[in-house]
Amino acid sequence: MAAAPRTRPPFLGLLPLPERQAVARALRTETVGGLVLLAAAVVALAWANSPFSSAYDAIRDFHFGIPALGLDLSVAHWSADGLLTVFFLVAGIELKRELVVGELRAPARAALPVIAAVCGMAVPAAVYTATAAAGDGSLDGWAVPMATDIAFALAVLAVISTHLPAALRAFLLTLAVVDDLGAILVIAVFFTTDLNLYALVGAFAGLVVFYVLQRLRITGWWWYVPLGIVTWALMYNGGVHATVAGVAMGLILRTTRDEGERRSPAERTGYLLHPLSAGLAVPLFALFAAGVNVSAGALGEVFTSPEPLGVVLGLVLGKILGIFAGTYLAVRFTRATLNPDLAWADVFGLATLAGIGFTVALLIGELAFPAGALGEHVKAAVLVGSLASALLAAVLLRRRNRLYRRLYEEETxxxxxxxxxxxxxxxxxxxxxxxxxxxxxxxxx
Structure with missing residues (x-):
């Protein structure tokens, strides 16, 4: 008897229940954190453009720390290299979960979101490079428009009250996870300077000890917190961006549960740190990174200088073209078929929403242009590009909100x-x- 033909798996179809519940838990915290992040960005912009801007500059540039250990940093520097390490630790845990039990565990299922995310990073970088080269600008900022800020995107969804189905939200989350991995690799490879091999060997040794403690099933924060801080400090002094230490520790944490465990170490750590990351670390970074001048002259530079213009076009056009084209081609040349309840307009709207590249884009902008007016203009470009993407996505997704509400209600x-x-x-x-x-x-x- 001939075997029955295999049905084509639906793209953006109904998620397995455990995956749907895991995605819902992650996105719930991200949405609340995104609203706090949005508020922090608004406060930063208002403060930096108010009569009290000198106080903002004084607090942002105030230095403290331990100079003997190479850790005498400004408040802005501590927020970027210190607090964002918590964010990247959580990102590492999310990536590990996706690789072990989530959407990325099976190559066939992972192929489509990975292709879409890679195209969604490559095309914005190409758009920036072409724009900067055409205007004889610096190519150093090619990586700025690559990343998607999942928290900010979800905050936009909350503000416009759009009920995306779980599959669309999961696809957005997977895109952001792969984006974070790309950003981590870019930061580690292209923004590493003045390497101190002794410090890097010490950081690597700390990660090995972290791995051994995990494999020996040793528990207790008093082991891991001091070890993590020492590893972070060694990584920073080694010349590699300190947030890489957070990602590495997140990837090392065990994701599978032993018999009798309610949560794995990665689940426990993510549960404890996710609110701290979304509600404190990222908003504080935004508070001291998003305070840029938004005068008419500064905004004019965004649209007339090649580097800021490349960032805006990369976020608004590059993300849409990259993610939509990558998704369409992946579906066209694989066995997947689009969920019949959805249309390609929904993928286009999601690609537009992915143009919100706030947190990591600001971080890479600071690394690419560490000082001077150009760095401020690039920051302003990140804000303008993210705002434009948010407004365009709001228009597109609200037009389909009746469908999304029906699908969401059916799922729940x-x-x-x-x-x-x-x-x-x-x-x-x-x-x-x-x-x-x-x-x-x-x-x-």
């Missing part, structure tokens, strides 16, 4: 109050390759 109906949405209890709607709903509930903990 639980008439029998058994803890499993009813849509997962109809065999025709069970995700391809998914578990039985009762098994999914057991796995989700």
């Amino acid at each position: 109906v639980d008439a029998d109050a058994d803890g499993i949405p009813d849509i997962y209890q109809h065999s025709a709607c069970t995700p391809s390759g998914g578990d039985d709903p009762s098994e999914q509930r057991e796995k989700s903990g």
